[in-house]
Amino acid sequence: MERPIIEVSNIGKKYNITHQRGRYVALRDVLANAFKNPFKFAKHKAKQIVGFETKEEFWALRNINLEIKKGDIVGIIGHNGAGKSTLLKILTGITPPTEGEIILRGSVASLLEVGTGFHPELTGRENIFLNGAILGMTKEEIIRKFDEIVAFAGVEKFLDTPVKHYSSGMYVRLAFSVAAHMEPDILLIDEVLAVGDAEFQKKCLGKMEEVTKKEGRTILFVSHNLVAIQRLCNTTILLENGNVKEIGETKDVINAYLKSRSGAQSGQIRSEERHNTGNIKIIDIKIADTEGLSLINSDSKLRIKIKYSSDFKEIIPDVRVLISITSERSQNMVLRLDSHGTSKTLGEHIASRGEIVCETGVINLVEGKYSIETAFYLQDTSRGYVKAMSQFDVITNIDKYDYRLPPDKNVCDHIVKYLFKQDI
């Protein structure tokens, strides 16, 4: 069997928090301290040297063991601060690990940010050479690929214009184009697809697919864009608090990730509000698409499941269920799902405890965070209500969309189907 192209054993990276806080220490202050309080300073120094000082240590990564085979495209996902970028920085050699060892069998290039080292005063042509060299290409390589790079970026006309006069789109296109034409054995990529317009993102994804699948290159890809991960990677690593939590088939890992996240964010009831109805309780809100996936796309159909209980004996009479979805960004209500507003007249008497399933049509929502409010209104004289708030994310699958979605319209009274189930 071939040896793995990347072998990570026992990697750990420690940061001293005290160290971190002192970002811009002025020598002046250190000296002033030493003079003002020489005894304390000496004691402190002595402690530091002996190692008694209680430093706050923070392990950004700990006990990371990985083996990656040649030709694998590996995604790395995790919450913010899980250690994804630190791992990539160690792999590229930008920052050394505190412990452990990594063996890389082949040339490495990294793409932590597009346009690293671009100089605004230099022309497009000059920047291609400079950026290429910084990324590790040789001069001959750049000359050989020059026309291809320019054509991909589509900046032929502006080659001899300083890049400070470029539009930001052109700038990013040129930068990505240089990076995309590198030919290392191992390519490390961090969140670079989050730039450019949708069309260019699509082109980039296509280019990356071409680069990876055709030439058997090994790629490590850190991203929050789960759609891109799902599309490109065959294996995915889930990092959590500096440890590998899960590694395996992309689909499984993404599901595990979403599950871990939904515990923290999506679907969790954030606040509750009630009035005049002490006895109905919303226990749980689950948001998924109609196929049961918790990764919600712009063209998904939602299936919202609300679990509830109450003190009513058998049925709750005269209830109206209203779900409203609001964009967190614009604070506009984008969907209003009313059990009274659908074509069919629904049973307004629902079981005293059970589940309500609400299905929508294609939601057509732009990428972003949405808050969802589910409310039960009692139509009897008490006019009581109970409301629960939750949240979910929508991701735009740039594959399927050729255009940017219009800003959310007020899509009220969407076609919905309400199902009322009794708890067994």
Added chain:
Amino acid sequence: MVNRMETVIKPKKTFSLKDIKEIWQYKELLYFFTWRDLKVRYKQTAIGALWAIFQPFMAMVVFSVFFGELARIPSDGVPYPIFVYTGLLFWQFFSSSLSAVSGSLISNQAIVTKVYFPRLILPLAVITTDLVDFCVASVVLVGLMFYYGFLPHLIGIIIIPLLLVITFFAALGGGLFLASINVKYRDVRYILPYFLQMLLFVTPVIYPSSIAGKYAWILAINPMTGVIKAARATILGTEPVNWLLLTLSFVAVFILLAIGVVMFKKMERYFADII
């Protein structure tokens, strides 16, 4: 950079021979950084590379008027303008390199935190840029030699590269030391211009070292003293070359360089974290 060999990433140790090999591997990047700095420096200036001549030239004119003509500072029997220009040429190379090296990591932090390459490339590139400026500015010296009718000694032509090497490493060694401190303590960049100004007056640039009389040895601690004296001795024929002094400078510079490199390598592992 297609190298088939294995790369091993481990917790970093200090300087080893492998580092030099690595710099050689990245020589093309060194070229591109130098090329970038030169391009950018003169891109938006009206007279372009002439600035490299203009600065020492104006300094020479001012010094000649005030120190040469009015204060009548001795100049070892050669016309003061050419005397001071020889000194200024080397001094400018040294002082601008020193300050450029000490700031080279900070000014490239966007690259340092995003891409790996041997960090020593950056300081080397900025000195090389200043070396090009030196070459441009020496045109004036040639002009002055014509004007005053000086013929360079053969040994002068041979020894100048050696003097450049000493200056190069003096600026590199001191600069690396300062660069390492600069990453952590940002006040270095405020102290440095002041410090360089002081240093100018304890280096025999505007006066001959003979002026110090029996205290001349104090000046000799400064490696630039040996360099400037030797430059005058060979180019202008003011005195025989003081080989002992030059050897001393050489040794001093290499000690400085060693300290600078060790400091730099020690700090190198934290650069990306604290910059």
